[in-house]
Amino acid sequence: MYPRDQTIFALSTGRPPSAIAIVRVSGPQARAAVAKLAGRVPDPRVATRVLLRDGEGRGIDDCVVLWFPGPASATGEDVAEFHIHGGRAVQAALFAALAQLENVRAAEPGEFTRRAFENGKLDLTEAEALDDLIHADTDRQRRHALRQLKGLLGDRARDWRVRIIEAAALIEAGIDFSDEGDVPAELIAPALDRVKSLLAEVEETLAGQGRSERLRDGLTVAIAGPPNVGKSTLINLLARREVAIVSPHAGTTRDVIEVQLDLDGYPVTLIDTAGIRDTEDPVEQEGVRRARLRAAEADLVLWVRDAGHGQGGGEVETAGAARWIIRNKIDIESANGRAGTEEENQPGQGTEKIFRISARQGDGVSELVGALAAFAQEYFGSGEDSLIGRERQRRLLRETADALRRGLAIAGQGDELVAEELRAASQAVGRLLGRVDVEDILDKIFREFCIGK
Numbered sequence: 001m002y003p004r005d006q007t008i009f010a011l012s013t014g015r016p017p018s019a020i021a022i023v024r025v026s027g028p029q030a031r032a033a034v035a036k037l038a039g040r041v042p043d044p045r046v047a048t049r050v051l052l053r054d055g056e057g058r059g060i061d062d063c064v065v066l067w068f069p070g071p072a073s074a075t076g077e078d079v080a081e082f083h084i085h086g087g088r089a090v091q092a093a094l095f096a097a098l099a100q101l102e103n104v105r106a107a108e109p110g111e112f113t114r115r116a117f118e119n120g121k122l123d124l125t126e127a128e129a130l131d132d133l134i135h136a137d138t139d140r141q142r143r144h145a146l147r148q149l150k151g152l153l154g155d156r157a158r159d160w161r162v163r164i165i166e167a168a169a170l171i172e173a174g175i176d177f178s179d180e181g182d183v184p185a186e187l188i189a190p191a192l193d194r195v196k197s198l199l200a201e202v203e204e205t206l207a208g209q210g211r212s213e214r215l216r217d218g219l220t221v222a223i224a225g226p227p228n229v230g231k232s233t234l235i236n237l238l239a240r241r242e243v244a245i246v247s248p249h250a251g252t253t254r255d256v257i258e259v260q261l262d263l264d265g266y267p268v269t270l271i272d273t274a275g276i277r278d279t280e281d282p283v284e285q286e287g288v289r290r291a292r293l294r295a296a297e298a299d300l301v302l303w304v305r306d307a308g309h310g311q312g313g314g315e316v317e318t319a320g321a322a323r324w325i326i327r328n329k330i331d332i333e334s335a336n337g338r339a340g341t342e343e344e345n346q347p348g349q350g351t352e353k354i355f356r357i358s359a360r361q362g363d364g365v366s367e368l369v370g371a372l373a374a375f376a377q378e379y380f381g382s383g384e385d386s387l388i389g390r391e392r393q394r395r396l397l398r399e400t401a402d403a404l405r406r407g408l409a410i411a412g413q414g415d416e417l418v419a420e421e422l423r424a425a426s427q428a429v430g431r432l433l434g435r436v437d438v439e440d441i442l443d444k445i446f447r448e449f450c451i452g453k
């Protein structure tokens with residue numbers, strides 16, 4: 001962790017230039033920084049117009065300053081906000097003037113949130129929700145993060161932690177008072193009852209929703225298939241812009257092309273890949289290698305084929321992911337009066353669906369988009385009342401449930417062992433809240449946050 005006695009500053013708004021930019025300062029030197037640069041310290045929480053000057057008395061900017069004395073501030077420390085004009089040179093001049101002050105330095109990513117966390121302003125699940133809210137691209141991501149930010153999971157976890165510790169205390173008290181080391185049944189039974197209802201609640205939270213934590217990363221859909229079947233034409237159509245080059249030459253696409261789609265509020269990364277075939281061209285070989293790699297990692301592969309030809313060829317591994325067959329260019333097919341053989345229209349092994357489209361003319365594409373949205377809904381789960389925001393949280397809840405279950409299973413075989421499992425359960429819940437974590441785990445979590453956050 002970075003020294004807490006130092007005062008940190010960072011740009012908290014987007015990249016310059018912008019109309020206004022907010023530079024935040026937090027720490028024991030925040031007051032001195034405002035006094036030095038603005039010439040005075042404004043009343044707390046009152047937007048005050050000042051002329052900022054650097055150490056040599058030269059003007060930096062005509063701006064608005066807000067002064068939030070700790071602990072009633074975002075980080076719990078003394079905080080100042082400079083609302084400056086959002087030009088690069090203005091920001092650079094303010095940064096230079098701040099950095100000149102003793103014990104004042106630029107913040108590391110996530111350091112403001114880290115300090116807020118250390119000062120008890122939010123627990124780890126709320127800090128994570130804050131980060132997710134900042135990174136939300138789609139409406140569903142935003143709503144999910146906002147629900148998380150209410151701290152519902154944290155509230156529940158705090159309650160569980162207290163109750164687990166109480167149950168453990170009951171058992172430990174019994175152990176202390178019994179001569180033979182065996183706790184009398186009348187003491188242990190109520191403790192075990194408590195553990196049973198706790199386990200039921202944790203299990204309910206784990207089971208009660210889809211996999212809404214997946215909303216963070218989104219769903220990856222790869223378009224793959226033999227060369228020239230219209231993969232790039234399809235990605236352009238779905239992205240509604242010309243992201244990929246389309247040409248009648250087989251082997252046009254070499255690099256993996258990615259677009260972010262908002263599909264009914266679900267975040268989807270759609271990728272176009274090189275046509276898969278054996279080739280002598282080393283550049284195209286590399287394209288094919290990347291295509292296979294990305295298709296193998298995707299959650300869903302759209303395997304495009306030319307409806308006019310029965311060609312298969314160049315399969316890819318899909319690692320258990322779903323694979324749909326897209327028979328493209330049905331416009332040519334219908335012009336030739338050909339509707340595909342029975343065999344061509346049957347789903348193959350591991351294939352869920354077959355679509356018949358014309359990427360050039362748009363036929364059948366709305367059905368495909370509808371199916372993709374339905375797939376996304378299934379993949380993410382409805383998540384409307386979801387409490388779990390991240391894989392980390394789900395893992396720790398599972399650990400909690402496992403420890404409680406083990407504790408119940410060994411009841412009667414040694415009360416000391418039961419108490420130990422309860423301690424493990426309370427540790428896992430504590431980690432969920434960030435209460436019992438070692439420094440480096442917290443460092444890792446917070447370092448993924450934005451600078452200025």
Ligand SMILES: Nc1nc2c(ncn2[C@@H]2O[C@H](COP(=O)(O)OP(=O)(O)OP(=O)(O)O)[C@@H](O)[C@H]2O)c(=O)[nH]1
Nearest residue numbers: 227228229230231232233247251252253275359360
């Ligand atoms: N008639 C017809 N032509 C299509 C259709 N979709 C794509 N094409 C044409 O097929 C040719 C190949 O299209 P691309 O989108 O470049 O195909 P690709 O699969 O990305 O090709 P590679 O990147 O080379 O593997 C182009 O001439 C497209 O205009 C379609 O639905 N109907």
Ligand SMILES: [K+]
Nearest residue numbers: 228247249252
């Ligand atoms: K092509």
Ligand SMILES: [Mg+2]
Nearest residue numbers: 231232252253
């Ligand atoms: Mg292409």
